[in-house]
Amino acid sequence: MRYEITQGGDTFHVEVSAAGGDAFDISIDNGPAVRVDACKTARTVYSILIGSRQYEGSVDAREDGTLDVHIGTSAFDFTAVDERRKALMSVAIPLASGKQELRAQMPGKVVKILVEVGQQVEMDEGLVVIEAMKMENELRSPIQGVVTKITIQEGGAVETGTLLVIIEPLEGE
Amino acid sequence: MKPAPPSPPFKKVLIANRGEIAVRVIRACRELGIGSVAIFSDVDRNSLHVRYADEAYPCGPAPARESYLNVNRILAIARESGAEAIHPGYGFLSENAKFAQRCTDAGVVFIGPRPDTIEAMGDKVVSRRRMAEAGVPIVPGSMEKLTDDAARSFAMEIGLPVIVKASAGGGGKGMRLVQEEAELEQAIKRARSEAGSSFGDDSIYVEKFVEKPRHIEIQILGDQHGNVIHLFERECSIQRRHQKLIEEAPANRFPPALREEMGQAAVAAAKAVSYEGAGTCEFLVDQHFNFYFLEMNTRIQVEHPVTEMVTNVDLVKTGIRIAAGEPIGFSQQDLGINGWAIECRIYAEDPEQNFRPSPGEILVYRPPGGPGVRNDAGVYPGAEVSVYYDPLISKLICWGRDRSEAIARMRRALKEFVVKGIKTSIPFHRIVMENPSFVEGHFDTGFIENEILPSSAGTLPPDEEERRVGVMLAAIAAYKRDRDCAARSQPLRSRSAPGQSWRYFGRRGQMRGPH
Secondary structure, eight states, X not given: OEEEEEETTEEEEEEEEEOSXXXXXXXXXXXXXXXEEEEEEETTEEEEEETTEEEEEEEEEOTTSOEEEEETTEEEEEEEEEHHHXXXXXXXXXHTOSOXXXXXXXXXXXXXXXXXXXXXXXXXXXXXXXXXXXXXXXXXXXXXXXXXXXXXXXXXXXXXXXXXXXXXXXXTO | OOOOOOOOSOSEEEEOOOHXXXXXXXXXXHHHTOEEEEEEETTOTTOHHHHHSSEEEEEESSSGXXXXXXXXXXXXXXXXXXXXXXXXXXXXXXXXXXXXHHHHHTTOEESSSOHHHHHHHHSHHHHHHHHHHTTOOXXXXXXXXXXXXXXXXXXXXXXXXXEEEEEEEETTEEEEEEOSXXXXXXXXXXXXXXXXXXXXXXXXXXXXXXXXXXXXXXXXXXOTTSOEEEEEEEEEEEEETTEEXXXXXXXXXXXXXXXXXXXXXXXXXXXXXXXXXXXXXXXXXXXXXXXXXXXXXXXXXXXXXXXXXXXXXXHXXXXXXXXXXXXXXXXXXXXXXXXXXXXXXXXXXXGGGTTEEOOEEOOEXXXXXXXXXXXXXXXXXXXXXXXXXXXXXXXXXXXXXXXXXXXXXXXXXXXXXXXXXXXXXXXXXXXXXXXXXXXXTOOOTTHIIIIITTTOSSSOOOOHHHHHHHHHHHHHHHHHHHHHHHHHTSSOOBSSSTTHHHHHHHXXXXXXXXX
């Protein structure tokens, strides 16, 4: 995973990969990867080993999503954004353009249909609730558009790949 | 055969307090073989002092005036439990002469000075007069309560700057500094109205303002047999808004002759009011080592441990034995100062947010340990810091052979100390322990306001190496967060909590957007 981490006006591009157990390989700004062993010693408190150098630190997520990080006697507020997600978000609308066919991802039962044919929907608006393995899953619209087709009924069974709903973008978009 | 332990001074003592000081008193009782009776308000059932006590009784709803200040209820508990004495700790009823009298009337020993001593020392104007008569130097100022007109002319007569003070005052309330004549009128008016609303007594007096003073106090012990001794000084100049934050014993830059002189003055002050038990004379010391009596605290002080660490005297146990009629048990000549002790008060306050109270559940609590470290705490992991009471959660005391060892040990202990879930003043103390003026021992009561608060936003200048490690930990946390999120965002949700995980994911997703 690649993250864009910002603190005090500075930005770091950080590549993280799990290396088993508590270990991670981390590279900052395309530098050499460093093995970091972050062993949780109490809720949100870590003993961090970088090579044989030991640091005590903690990380707590604030309500606004920023990370309140303490290392030794220093305290920092970090923002960590997944770079791929950021890239996806910036191109999300162009990517998900054109007619969208929503299909079931696993066998299940249609619990509820939240929209009607002809209804205009926003991006991320819930369309259908499918139950599988006693859990419910709300499928959402990938684009802003209008529901042009619903191929299922409430209470009906679906298989993997069954077409559920078709959404088409609004005219002129 | 074990030697027979000395017979305990009391069979059972009620501790009319909560938090760390209740724990401290209970520990003393246990060591003396005294049964301890705790009281707890509705929000304190699971407090540490309850767990350490032999017996515990509910004393009322959370607000202090309905529980820890509820005299009738507390005396009823004393009767019901069969406690022979009541230890008031500090705060709450500790300096309430009426409560001390009620205890005596109910046949329960009040562990502390006699009611008339508390009363005489509680009124600043009365105590100033008594001290002057006993030959104790007092801050130049009026010897009686003043009308507005008299206050005005008196202030001009002794010369500005002056402080207009509430006669019944304390804790910085009803106190106004006047630098210029134009401010005088307003200051008198405001001090009087604050005094009236805070203490129910609007009398005021005027004192000369001592410039750049240090706040140094002398610990004393007196018994019912007329013995009074002092246990040297404590340096308490590290204050914010008259709230002490760091204390030490002995005081730095303190000539031995001054120690002797102030010790004698404190003994004279205590003798003038026939003081019984542990008490403290507070003084201001100016830049020329002139000292002035400020007030006497007729109770155990928050900062008593620094004196205990350098004198090897247990002040709480001694106070209990004195209340039972025993003599102090040692003389002035038996006492000496061994090494240096510093105390940091750990408050549930956010130093980055102007010391705003930070109540809540303590999720992680890992106090420091090792040589020379003492932590007097009233909390534990999982404890709830409530909004109802003093936010002091612990007192970290470090002893060293000398001041520099004590500071090094305090830095080390503050580094070990981990508290999560609430904000504490630990980061603030780390800053002070690194401050050159503090380390050199050059400071006065203006230290925090002038030297610490303007120069930092409540954090140490970030260390570049620690920041790099911080970036790594943030990346690991983000990685784990997204992995957990991905697990949650499997296209499944629990039927029992419909929508919850989706809403959660939705919020998280938005949070990750660039700001």
